[in-house]
Every structure is written in structure tokens, then in C-alpha cells.
Amino acid sequence: MPELPEVEVTRLGVSPHLIGQSIEAIEVRQPQLRWPVSEQLQTLVGQVITSVSRRAKYLIIETAAGCAIVHLGMSGSLRILPKDSPAEKHDHVDMTLSNGQVLRYRDPRRFGAWLYNELPLEGHALLEKLGPEPLTDDFNAHYLKAALKGRSKAIKLALMDNHIVVGVGNIYANEALFHSGIAPTRPAGQISIKRLETLVEQIKRVLADAIKQGGTSLKDFTQSDGKPGYFVQQLSVYGKSQQPCPNCGREIATIKLGQRATFYCSRCQR
DNA sequence: AATAACACCTGTGTGC
DNA sequence: TGCACACAGGTGTTAT
Numbered sequence: 001m002p003e004l005p006e007v008e009v010t011r012l013g014v015s016p017h018l019i020g021q022s023i024e025a026i027e028v029r030q031p032q033l034r035w036p037v038s039e040q041l042q043t044l045v046g047q048v049i050t051s052v053s054r055r056a057k058y059l060i061i062e063t064a065a066g067c068a069i070v071h072l073g074m075s076g077s078l079r080i081l082p083k084d085s086p087a088e089k090h091d092h093v094d095m096t097l098s099n100g101q102v103l104r105y106r107d108p109r110r111f112g113a114w115l116y117n118e119l120p121l122e123g124h125a126l127l128e129k130l131g132p133e134p135l136t137d138d139f140n141a142h143y144l145k146a147a148l149k150g151r152s153k154a155i156k157l158a159l160m161d162n163h164i165v166v167g168v169g170n171i172y173a174n175e176a177l178f179h180s181g182i183a184p185t186r187p188a189g190q191i192s193i194k195r196l197e198t199l200v201e202q203i204k205r206v207l208a209d210a211i212k213q214g215g216t217s218l219k220d221f222t223q224s225d226g227k228p229g230y231f232v233q234q235l236s237v238y239g240k241s242q243q244p245c246p247n248c249g250r251e252i253a254t255i256k257l258g259q260r261a262t263f264y265c266s267r268c269q270r
Numbered sequence: 271a272a273t274a275a276c277a278c279c280t281g282t283g284t285g286c
Numbered sequence: 287t288g289c290a291c292a293c294a295g296g297t298g299t300t301a302t
Binding site for chain 1: 293297
């Protein structure tokens with residue numbers, strides 16, 4: 001489900017309901033997620049939530065006694081509900097709050113994670129090797145040029161590589177490359193600085209626009225108020241196999257790159 | 271070191 | 287209707 005915009009929309013939605021609340025209970029119905037749900041999360045019971053931040057697609061719920069690191073995987077979602085709401089299938093974790101609400105985690109495919117960690121998070125194995133956040137100034141054309149130097153792999157795969165830049169998943173990699181006029185198959189190391197400037201600009205624009213629109217709802221993603229993400233209406237190539245390119249009308253091509261569906265216009269993208 | 275393939279898991283849609 | 291199969295928003299691990 002979620003790429004950076006959907007995770008950020010989730011964070012913005014749940015954060016006001018969490019900050020300042022104390023955690024009354026953490027109930028784990030299904031501990032088998034990507035990794036076993038940390039039993040140490042119980043350390044957080046009785047603690048007050050001080051912040052909800054994001055690094056890449058990881059959400060970090062902080063208290064003075066440590067934090068929960070939450071990842072939504074492919075199908076995870078977080079909602080705020082009244083504490084007595086009946087749990088349904090795939091509702092694996094509940095964090096009950098002192099304001100009578102519950103933060104509920106649903107994840108049918110169970111690729112997500114709920115981990116406990118002490119603070120600070122410096123040196124955490126899952127976080128320390130991550131590339132820059134795409135919406136910060138650390139992610140710029142000069143950085144990207146250096147990071148891609150000598151790389152033979154396809155630019156789309158490079159954009160989806162967390163060591164190079166975080167948060168760009170399959171939807172937004174396809175979209176940003178389309179808006180940049182760059183073929184997804186182009187070897188990453190042979191793209192000019194000029195074109196990388198455009199690419200960086202488009203990645204930032206696409207991600208920021210998607211956040212503004214409440215993310216992209218392909219299937220079941222909703223904002224915390226239950227509304228879908230409206231960026232789906234602005235997709236140009238993702239999921240548009242055989243439909244006309246919005247720019248030139250040529251049929252959108254579909255190929256596989258790194259086992260993932262890839263959509264592009266072979267006339268507009270070179 | 272870099273790249274590519276595989277693994278994890280459930281639900282849904284398609285074609286026979 | 288049933289079945290087999292492909293595919294889905296991610297990413298750490300393993301193999302090449």
C-alpha cells in the first residue's frame with residue numbers, strides 16, 4: 001500500500017490523536033509480522049507519547065522510555081478508532097490511549113513491522129544505511145549524480161533503492177520518470193546532471209503533490225478520516241497499460257524491471 | 271561492491 | 287462454480 005506520501009499522510013492523520021496521550025495498553029493479536037512483534041513494546045505502557053516522526057517509510061512513535069518503530073509494508077494501515085471498536089480480521093495490533101481511542105494496525109499481508117527500540121535511534125540496523133529523505137535539500141542533483149556514478153542498473157531500480165534515496169516506491173518512480181522524460185530502463189550512471197536536475201525536481205514535486213492530495217488510493221488505502229487519497233486521479237502512467245500517453249497519445253508500454261510492473265511512454269521517455 | 275533473484279503473506283482478478 | 291495462476295503500494299536476505 002504505502003509509499004512515502006501514504007506514510008506521511010498516515011503520520012499527519014494519527015499524530016494529533018497520539019501526542020500527549022499516555023499508552024494504556026498494547027494488544028498484539030498476531031505477532032507474526034515481517035519480524036516477530038517486539039515483546040518489549042510493553043515497556044511503553046504507561047508512557048506518554050511525545051512525538052510521531054517518520055524516517056523513510058518507518059513511523060517512529062516516541063516516549064521517554066523508548067519508541068515503537070512501525071512499518072506498513074505493502075498492505076498495512078493505521079486508524080484511530082473508539083477503544084471498544086470490535087477488531088476485524090487482520091487487525092493485528094492495538095495501542096489503547098488515555099483519551100478513549102485506539103490506534104489500530106491492520107495488515108493483511110503481514111509484511112509490516114512493530115518493533116521496540118531505545119532512544120536515540122542512532123546506529124539502528126534498519127535505519128543507518130538509508131539514503132537521504134527525498135523532500136530535503138540533501139537530496140539534490142549533485143548528490144544523485146555522485147550516488148549513481150558508475151552504476152549500470154536501470155534508473156528506476158536506482159530510485160527504488162533505499163541506499164540511494166528513500167521513500168520512492170513503484171508508483172512514484174514510474175510517475176517521476178515520466179514527468180522527467182527519462183526511460184525507466186536507462187542505465188543510472190549515464191544520465192546527465194541536467195536531466196538529473198529535472199528528475200530530482202519531479203520526484204519532489206510528485207511526492208509533495210501526492211501528500212497534498214492525501215496519497216494515492218489504488219485499492220484500500222484511506223486517510224485517517226476514511227477518505228481515499230486523491231492523487232490516483234493524477235497518475236499519468238502507473239497502471240495505464242495500453243492507454244494513451246497524456247503527452248503524445250502513444251500507447252503506454254508495460255515491462256518488468258526488478259520483478260515490478262513498469263509503465264512508460266517510449267516516445268516521451270528516452 | 272554491485273546487481274539480480276528470492277523470500278515473506280493474503281486477497282483479488284483472470285482465464286480455463 | 288472451481289481451480290490454477292499471476293499479480294499487488296516493500297525491503298531485508300541470499301545468491302551470483
